[in-house]
Amino acid sequence: MQEKIIGFLKQSKGYVSGEDMSGELKISRAAVWKYIDQLRHEGYDIAAVPHLGYKLEDCPDKLLPHEITFGLKTKRLGQNAMFLDTVGSSMDEAFRLGMEGAPEGTIVCAETQTKGRGRLGRRWASPKGKGIYASLILRPHFAPAQTAQLTLMTAVAIAQALTKISGIKIEIKWPNDLLVGGRKLAGILTELRAEMDQVEFVVIGFGINVNSTAQNLVEGSTSLKMETGNSFSRVLVLQELLVSLEFWYDGLKKQGFQPVLKAWKSNSATLKTRVRVTDADGVAEGVAFDLDDDGGLLIRQDSGVVIKKMAGDITQIK
């Protein structure tokens, strides 16, 4: 109902009378008042003038379900949205919803995370209200090994959307970091529940530094604001991301991995550089010269031997 009231207010230029809303939505005028009151508590600035009614003066830039879905140009992704002011990790919340059967496209957004995490359990700083901390449920008919494709696809989709919004050139560091001039703008985390041969669902989490400042972030990070000097509406950024994600996700399912691979390569900060990779097998060094069809990174060692890495930590070497 809140969503309907917000829709009503957003679509009207001037004042809307409580009576009109009460009639249209088939609820009492007292109920209309109650919802308006709730919306004000969520941060909506709603003027009320006797005999005229209500007018929406300003919306909060919070990732509230009715903000995300209002005017959202996707078919599925983000159309079922959940908002949490504070959460341990949006990943855990989305995973729980996935286990309960939440539909594909469900997104969990948080204003802040007390235990925001990146790959391999590392911490992800989530300064309150400054970034987008969200986890999206997908249910592709994939084998578990194919989920590597989704991570690379997400990197491509987010990089494109952020470039479109901000004009910044964004590079992808294998496998899942988005960088601007070597500084970290966004991270991606993929978790899955699967049977041996079939994914049940995937949760794709992304943390994006939008309006954060250097004080909010760990060293070596950056934000859209730090790069451009401008603040951005997180709601509009997220909507753009969801449109881009749906475009690439549908493409991946219909046309396969090649278009993702091509786009990934053209944005890569890793290819044609000398890298050191640390993983369970130890440390290896060489030139990262290509990505193979699984999304694995191909590295030519000095001996000439080519190795392939599906995971690991990468450091660029000058």
Add this chain to the structure above:
Amino acid sequence: MQEKIIGFLKQSKGYVSGEDMSGELKISRAAVWKYIDQLRHEGYDIAAVPHLGYKLEDCPDKLLPHEITFGLKTKRLGQNAMFLDTVGSSMDEAFRLGMEGAPEGTIVCAETQTKGRGRLGRRWASPKGKGIYASLILRPHFAPAQTAQLTLMTAVAIAQALTKISGIKIEIKWPNDLLVGGRKLAGILTELRAEMDQVEFVVIGFGINVNSTAQNLVEGSTSLKMETGNSFSRVLVLQELLVSLEFWYDGLKKQGFQPVLKAWKSNSATLKTRVRVTDADGVAEGVAFDLDDDGGLLIRQDSGVVIKKMAGDITQIK
């Protein structure tokens, strides 16, 4: 405390006085009596004679934690056990425990399952008290794709244990069914939670028809009892399974996949037969001639083309 009392009773030949137990366990005699009463409700036959004390006459053949762990010759697997009389699926319960951080080796056993399932959401009949319906949590440092090895390893481990107990020759049908003369004796189901590059935990479920009769099971199934005419203690069967699983699991981690592969091949009902495979790609037919190093099934089609399947349904063709 129940476990300690059962241990006490099991270790003594004759009667144990309530006073001795109360002193040794540092609880009141009334508390001893309360625990004895609970144990009787679980099916333990405990005699009580004034001035003599308590004597364990008989244990229930239920997969109770203190039955499983008593005398269990493993280091980790099964040492943390959970019993449920009725559960939807032991898989879901174990998955939930895995998410809460339950340690490696935790096992969930049920007397019956109302929604027992096999691969790809198929039903698994779980007649009450007749079989072993259990799910085991493992936390290997594996990539998600490596979990295929765990399924094949489990098939080998269970086949060996069941042969040791019953003397029956057991064959493995790729990837995860155990057969006797073409009839299904046991099934294995693997589920996992993972990041893209690292398994968080794996739940290995197994359903084993122990004392079930033809009336309890779906057509084409069999049980240890149907094959041998004898009833088996489910507790002893499960303990033997856990020892075998731990042996093969430790081996897999230390020596890699080759020993599993070799044992799997020598018990295979699938290799060197003509098969039809149905999976997401459609239907393919040919001779299953080998398993490759990932656990994938290699099939030579009549055209001579070799295809590899990581999953799918297999039918043998005469």
